[in-house]
Amino acid sequence: AQTVTQSQPEMSVQEAETVTLSCTYDTSESNYYLFWYKQPPSRQMILVIRQEAYKQQNATENRFSVNFQKAAKSFSLKISDSQLGDTAMYFCAFMKQGGGADGLTFGKGTHLIIQP
Amino acid sequence: EAGVTQFPSHSVIEKGQTVTLRCDPISGHDNLYWYRRVMGKEIKFLLHFVKESKQDESGMPNNRFLAERTGGTYSTLKVQPAELEDSGVYFCASSHRTENTEAFFGQGTRLTVV
Numbered sequence: 167a168q169t170v171t172q173s174q175p176e177m178s179v180q181e182a183e184t185v186t187l188s189c190t191y192d193t194s195e196s197n198y199y200l201f202w203y204k205q206p207p208s209r210q211m212i213l214v215i216r217q218e219a220y221k222q223q224n225a226t227e228n229r230f231s232v233n234f235q236k237a238a239k240s241f242s243l244k245i246s247d248s249q250l251g252d253t254a255m256y257f258c259a260f261m262k263q264g265g266g267a268d269g270l271t272f273g274k275g276t277h278l279i280i281q282p
Numbered sequence: 283e284a285g286v287t288q289f290p291s292h293s294v295i296e297k298g299q300t301v302t303l304r305c306d307p308i309s310g311h312d313n314l315y316w317y318r319r320v321m322g323k324e325i326k327f328l329l330h331f332v333k334e335s336k337q338d339e340s341g342m343p344n345n346r347f348l349a350e351r352t353g354g355t356y357s358t359l360k361v362q363p364a365e366l367e368d369s370g371v372y373f374c375a376s377s378h379r380t381e382n383t384e385a386f387f388g389q390g391t392r393l394t395v396v
Contacts, residue, residue: 270315
C-alpha cells in the first residue's frame, strides 16, 4: 500500500513571497503519478500540477512547479509570487499506473494562507 | 459544461438514520470515484466505478455503505444505519476512461451524524 505524508499542517506567507509545500511518499511501485490538488474555501478541489514518475523533468505550470526527487520519494510544490487567491488546502496525491482502479492516495493536506 | 455536482452539500442526521448522497459526474466520464475525509485525517478512497460496474470497492468501510451507479450516469452512496464515525466530507470525482486523465472533483457533501 502507498502512503503520502505532508508534514506541514499549516503555512502562512506574505503575498508575493515564494513558498514550498513538502510531500513525501512511500511505494513499492516503479511507475506511478503524483499530483498536487488545491481546495479553496468552500470550493471544489482542482488539479494544480501533475508529474509522471518516469519523467525526470520537473513539471511546471505558470507560478507552480515541483521538485520531484524519485530516489528520495519526495514531491514538493513551489508557488512563486504567491497571490491571495492561492489561499487554500493543498493535497499531495499518488496514483499507481494501470488505470488507478483504487484511486488516489492523499496526504492530510497543508493549509496555506497568503497574507496581504 | 457542468462540473461534478454533489447533493446535498450538507446533511445532519441522527445515529441510526439513513442518508443517501448523490453524485452527478461530468457527462461522458466513465470513471467515478467516491472518497471520504474524516476530520483531521487523509482523504480516503472508498470505491471506483467504471460506467455502472464497480471496479474496486476495497475502501468501503463496512456493509452499512452501499454505492450504486445505475445506467452508468449518476451515482448514489447510501449509509444505513449511520453511525457517529461516519461523519466527514464525502467527495465524488470523475474522469475519462483513459488512464492518467485529470480527475474532476465535486464540492463534497459534509455529513454530520449526531
